[in-house]
Amino acid sequence: MTFGDKMRRFFRSEQGVGMMLVSPTALYALLLLAVPLVAIFVISFWTQTGVRDFDTTFTLANYKEALTDPLYRQLMLRSLMVSGLVTLITVVLAFPIAYFVSFGVKPEHKSLWIFLITIPFWTSYLIRVFLWKVILGYNGVLNSGLLAVGAIDEPLSFILYNVNAVIITLAHAYAPFAILPIFVALEKIDRSLLEASRDLGESRTMTFLRVTLPLAAPGVVAAVLIVFIPTIGDYVTPRLVGGPGGLMIANMIQTQFLRLNNAPLGATLAVLAMLIVAVIAIVFMLLGNKAAGGNTGGRRK
Amino acid sequence: MTIKKKPSGPALITLQKVEKHYGDYHALRDINLEIGQGEFFSLLGPSGCGKTTLLRTIAGFEDYDSGYVMISSKDMRGVPANKRPTNMVFQSYAIFPHLTVLQNVAFGLRKSAMSKAEKTKAAEDALEMVGLKGYGHRAAHALSGGQRQRVALARALVLKPKVLLLDEPLSALDRKMREQMQVELIKLQREVGITFILVTHDQEEALVMSDRIAVMFEGEIVQCDDPEVLYRKPKSKRVADFIGVMNFLPATVREEGGKYIASVAGLGETEITGEQCPAGVPLGEATVGFRPETLTLLYEGQTATHREAPATIEEVVYYGDMTYYDVKFEGVDKPVRISMRNIFGRDVLDVGAPARVSWSPGALVVFGAGE
Structure with a gap:
């Protein structure tokens, strides 16, 4: 068999067809995800000597600095706190909405509701963040509204250019991301399980706690991860509405790379942030699996 | 010729003039029934005849427009499913996938006054009764269809209900398994002495298992008799054609x-x-x-x-x-x-x-x- 025959056979086999189908995406992911990640990881062990010059001798100095300097530690903790709160608020508010759409809406109207929930995504993320500026600003919608009805005597200043504004804006931006996985998990629950629970003597509340909630756990975990992972590295929102007190780790990484010409330290901070997120994500996934009793939603006969 | 008949006790369930509509659809028409203590009663009919609706009405999952549903002489109107002395074996078995077999069986015992050890014992006894001794620790989703059905039975019977409701419990099983379960269910019912109400579209199953059968067409009970009478003296051509x-x-x-x-x-x-x-x-x-x-x-x-x-x-x-x-x-x-x-x-x-x-x-x- 010639090489050409072998190739022809390979491309006709299921394996070959599969390879061809995934190769564009695989290549894309390799070039734009894996390569930059490796580059960041490598650079974090270097030292910058000039604008484009690096001393490529292996060093742990960046890690030492990143872990000991209180500034970086404070930014990292703030990022964790902000994304943690955003995740908590978003998921807690998203659950009732998902529950309503899954249990309270007629089946034929469900897709319409899901469609409506995605409407905020029709405008760009940047514009939505700007809109929150308009709402939360000193002379913004919220303050003038409250002044007009006499609820406050002078404009509130604690709602913009600080951590609160970052949390409010991010929670709003990620709400649909939290609603959808929870909705899907709730949709998968066999309704006869809820009837069985009632039949076995449990009230509506206990049925929710003993059946609905544990079975929705995989969706909740997915929602937590989907909100938590991107928000911890969010850069635009703290930049626009956070003020100096609302900056997060991503802003510092940007500063290191572009302003302070210290790419290796920026890379180090990025690697550390990724590690922390990875650890938290894994812990969450394990917790979610436990809550669902090892059942990940798949039904076997 | 006579077939051995269980003495039928006083009426445990009484239905009087029960009517139900889904919009324009007349789901239950003038249902009048008396089901005795310890009776094995079947609701038989083609799909869409209202037999499952009637069962769910007794269980408390469906409202009815008018009439009375009484269990132990108590009017059940407005009594939710969790407060009724009935338990159900669902067609899909409705086994909780996030719980083990034992946790499934013990699900309804949460509020009982028993100690934790007694609850576990009761659940294990129920599992043994349905032939699943030693399966307690298994994950619910790792069971076969027949095993799921037994778990559903154990889960309902462990609560010692006055009435056990079975919604087409055997329809998902293959023929051999179904015939075996029919015999086991009859034995089990004699053993526990609880009133069983079975919904089925399988006339053979109804004949094999029941003390009495109510045949339903279009939301109406057209004949209610013991299997032999139903087979020999059907009241209409339609019943005759449906049974055998x-x-x-x-x-x-x-x-x-x-x-x-x-x-x-x-x-x-x-x-x-x-x-x-x-x-x-x-x-x-x-x-x-x-x-x-x-x-x-x-x-x-x-x-x-x-x-x-x-x-x-x-x-x-x-x-x-x-x-x-x-x-x-x-x-x-x-x-x-x-x-x-x-x-x-x-x-x-x-x-x-x-x-x-x-x-x-x-x-x-x-x-x-x-x-």
Whole structure:
């Protein structure tokens, strides 16, 4: 068999067809995800000597600095706190909405509701963040509204250019991301399980706690991860509405790379942030699996 | 002939004039039933006849427009499912996938006054009763269909309900398993003495298992009797056709000197009694029904015990233990089915062969022509 025959056979086999189908995406992911990640990881062990010059001798100095300097530690903790709160608020508010759409809406109207929930995504993320500026600003919608009805005597200043504004804006931006996985998990629950629970003597509340909630756990975990992972590295929102007190780790990484010409330290901070997120994500996934009793939603006969 | 019958206790469940509509659809029509303590009762009918709706009404999952549902003489209107002395085995079994087998069975024991150890013991005993001893630690999703069904049974029975409701519990099982479970369910019911109400579309299953059967069509109970009466004396052609196989031949009935004479196509004239007309004697145009096993093909040298009619064999269907013959009587277009046991020494007859059919006038059931 010639090489050409072998190739022809390979491309006709299921394996070959599969390879061809995934190769564009695989290549894309390799070039734009894996390569930059490796580059960041490598650079974090270097030292910058000039604008484009690096001393490529292996060093742990960046890690030492990143872990000991209180500034970086404070930014990292703030990022964790902000994304943690955003995740908590978003998921807690998203659950009732998902529950309503899954249990309270007629089946034929469900897709319409899901469609409506995605409407905020029709405008760009940047514009939505700007809109929150308009709402939360000193002379913004919220303050003038409250002044007009006499609820406050002078404009509130604690709602913009600080951590609160970052949390409010991010929670709003990620709400649909939290609603959808929870909705899907709730949709998968066999309704006869809820009837069985009632039949076995449990009230509506206990049925929710003993059946609905544990079975929705995989969706909740997915929602937590989907909100938590991107928000911890969010850069635009703290930049626009956070003020100096609302900056997060991503802003510092940007500063290191572009302003302070210290790419290796920026890379180090990025690697550390990724590690922390990875650890938290894994812990969450394990917790979610436990809550669902090892059942990940798949039904076997 | 009589079949062994359990003494039926006082009425545990009473339904009076229960009506239900889904919009324009009349789901339950004037349901009146009394189901006794310890009875094995079946609701039988084709899909969409309202039998599951009726079961869910008793369980407390469906509201009804009017009428009364009483359990132990207590009106159940407004009583939610979790406060009723009934437990249900769902068609899908509804086993909680996030719990183990033992946790599933013990699910309903949360509020009971038993200690934790007693609850575990009760759940384990229930598992043993349904033949799943030692399965308690297994994950619910790792069970086979038959095992799931047993878990569902154990989960309901561990609560010692007054009534166990079974919604097509055997329909998802294969034939062998189903027949085995039928026998096990009958035994189990005798053992625990709880009233069972079974919903099924399988007439054979209903006949095998029940003390009494209510046949439902279009939201209405058309006949409620014990299996033998239902099989032998169906009140309408429709019931006769739904329960087992029934042959029908056109006939005319007339009264002569206080006797009823039926003239049946292909069979000739015969006297019938009022007993043979479950819905009253239909004078004039009528239909006569008879079961395949009430007819016999006569072999050479045999003579009919009562009456004999000439026929031709149209079709032979061989089942191993039985042979079904479709035969045509003279002057009748529609073939009639006859079932014969293949006892030793009895040959299967050929298609197209002339045959003599032995029949008994007493085995006929007479219906009105229109019913």
